[in-house]
Amino acid sequence: MPQGPLVYRQRLVTRVTHWVWAVSLFFLMLTGLQIFNAFPSLHIGKEAGFDYDNAILEIGAVEADGELRGVTRVFEAEFDTTGVLGVSGGEARAFPAALTIPSKTSLATGRVIHFFFAWVLVGTLALWLVASALNGHLRQLVPTWADLRALPRDIVDHARLRFHHRGEYSVLQKLAYASVLFVALPLMILSGLSMSPGFNAAAPWLLEVFGGRQTARTIHFLTMVALLGFFAVHMAMILLAGPLNEMRSILTGWYRTEEERDV
Amino acid sequence: MFDRRKFLLGGAALALSGCKVFDSATEGDSALRKLFASHESLTQAAQRALIGEKLAPEFSEADIRQGQRPNGSVNPDGADYRRMAEAGFRDYRLTVAGLVDAPQSLSLAELTALPSRTQITRHDCVEGWSCIAKWQGVPLGTVLKMAQPKVTARYAVFHCFDAIERSLSGEVFYYESIDLIDAFHPQTILAYAMNGAPLPVANGAPLRLRVERQLGYKMAKYVHTIELTDSLASLGFGKGSYWADRGYEWYAGI
Numbered sequence: 001m002p003q004g005p006l007v008y009r010q011r012l013v014t015r016v017t018h019w020v021w022a023v024s025l026f027f028l029m030l031t032g033l034q035i036f037n038a039f040p041s042l043h044i045g046k047e048a049g050f051d052y053d054n055a056i057l058e059i060g061a062v063e064a065d066g067e068l069r070g071v072t073r074v075f076e077a078e079f080d081t082t083g084v085l086g087v088s089g090g091e092a093r094a095f096p097a098a099l100t101i102p103s104k105t106s107l108a109t110g111r112v113i114h115f116f117f118a119w120v121l122v123g124t125l126a127l128w129l130v131a132s133a134l135n136g137h138l139r140q141l142v143p144t145w146a147d148l149r150a151l152p153r154d155i156v157d158h159a160r161l162r163f164h165h166r167g168e169y170s171v172l173q174k175l176a177y178a179s180v181l182f183v184a185l186p187l188m189i190l191s192g193l194s195m196s197p198g199f200n201a202a203a204p205w206l207l208e209v210f211g212g213r214q215t216a217r218t219i220h221f222l223t224m225v226a227l228l229g230f231f232a233v234h235m236a237m238i239l240l241a242g243p244l245n246e247m248r249s250i251l252t253g254w255y256r257t258e259e260e261r262d263v
Numbered sequence: 264m265f266d267r268r269k270f271l272l273g274g275a276a277l278a279l280s281g282c283k284v285f286d287s288a289t290e291g292d293s294a295l296r297k298l299f300a301s302h303e304s305l306t307q308a309a310q311r312a313l314i315g316e317k318l319a320p321e322f323s324e325a326d327i328r329q330g331q332r333p334n335g336s337v338n339p340d341g342a343d344y345r346r347m348a349e350a351g352f353r354d355y356r357l358t359v360a361g362l363v364d365a366p367q368s369l370s371l372a373e374l375t376a377l378p379s380r381t382q383i384t385r386h387d388c389v390e391g392w393s394c395i396a397k398w399q400g401v402p403l404g405t406v407l408k409m410a411q412p413k414v415t416a417r418y419a420v421f422h423c424f425d426a427i428e429r430s431l432s433g434e435v436f437y438y439e440s441i442d443l444i445d446a447f448h449p450q451t452i453l454a455y456a457m458n459g460a461p462l463p464v465a466n467g468a469p470l471r472l473r474v475e476r477q478l479g480y481k482m483a484k485y486v487h488t489i490e491l492t493d494s495l496a497s498l499g500f501g502k503g504s505y506w507a508d509r510g511y512e513w514y515a516g517i
Binding site: 029035036038039046047048049050051052101104105106107108109111112113115118119184195196197198199200201202203204207213214217 | 286299300301302303313322353385389394405506510
């Protein structure tokens with residue numbers, strides 16, 4: 001395919017905040033799993049049911065024939081997840097050591113690192129939002145009507161792995177990035193804050209919106225899963241669209257476009 | 264016996280375990296830990312600015328769907344406490360001492376005779392669970408005013424009957440502290456009743472603290488002495504609470 005000119009696509013503030021988020025989300029997820037391990041179930045409602053059942057996910061360990069088995073229950077379905085969930089490395093723990101920070105069980109340490117990076121994430125998001133509003137980057141993320149009309153075609157192109165290397169983002173890219181930045185991350189922050197008894201006093205209405213602290217906790221976890229899904233697709237797209245060019249653009253800002261001919 | 268499956272899983276875990284690099288953060292005096300823990304003062308300042316004097320959410324009777332799950336110590340076994348519990352806490356006295364002009368020694372009858380506050384609130388454990396219950400007690404502010412805190416007093420320290428830890432070096436009795444902002448908050452009460460009945464032993468009988476805008480570990484159970492101080496340095500390892508001395512936040516609003 002004929003090469004087009006190099007264009008300056010990502011400004012410094014866009015690149016720096018991108019990498020700070022990448023690092024922060026890595027720590028937030030793995031310390032989050034450490035925190036989850038202290039109470040490895042997800043509930044719907046204001047409180048966690050002990051005398052009644054309002055759990056939609058439960059990870060536990062049971063002893064059968066002198067052997068520990070990991071059991072994961074999703075709604076009414078039970079799965080043997082020995083080795084990964086419930087029991088791993090010979091001990092009873094919901095998520096395995098390899099997926100938690102720190103690797104050993106330490107709720108206190110998990111919390112301290114989690115809240116540190118939560119502040120880093122919130123701070124860099126605020127910085128990014130202000131800078132992007134001023135430098136016009138925000139507008140590049142919002143799909144236009146023309147973009148939306150081109151959506152079916154962009155979906156077909158992506159499905160055929162035919163990527164268009166332009167200076168602007170494609171409509172699917174815009175939708176993906178915008179839903180992470182304007183939906184998933186704000187949802188993560190607000191659902192996290194709704195688990196804070198202090199913040200509940202400041203904004204009881206937010207607790208109502210989420211439908212109670214335990215529902216907020218469940219939403220916090222599910223949003224993490226959604227972000228993980230974004231990450232997987234994000235990585236796949238980079239590999240498929242040309243990893244060197246993509247990495248160059250998020251490291252240096254410069255992106256190689258290609259000549260496009262109408263077909 | 265050689266368990267191949269376990270061996271393989273162990274190997275896989277080890278290979279994946281890049282996270283061990285951060286295990287040094289579990290040590291209280293590491294530079295990494297200090298950096299991460301710096302969030303606490305920011306969190307406290309931000310929450311205080313946002314919350315002010317606002318109240319924690321309160322719930323309705325219909326929200327009480329189960330008993331209050333006890334945590335930490337559930338049955339102190341000290342001889343003094345056992346004897347007192349068997350006698351229905353008739354001999355119990357709450358001591359208010361330290362930086363006060365009028366030290367107090369109050370019986371349960373005297374405490375229950377004071378104007379009380381009843382609140383249905385959600386108890387949030389640091390582990391992640393929550394439980395809603397109705398608490399009745401005397402506002403801590405009422406008791407502190409009776410004791411007339413000196414102007415130098417900054418913290419209320421709670422000393423408890425329960426030995427939370429036993430080691431060769433002796434017993435560690437639970438201790439906790441809050442500052443006077445939380446101590447005089449209207450929802451901060453010394454509870455003697457729960458869900459319409461006298462406070463059960465498992466939940467901290469005869470008297471436990473409720474600090475509704477913070478996590479469960481701040482709400483000391485089995486309280487026998489409230490000490491007003493101007494510093495937390497000489498308490499435990501100097502962080503102000505049993506759990507704060509073990510890496511948890513002293514300000515537990517999150």
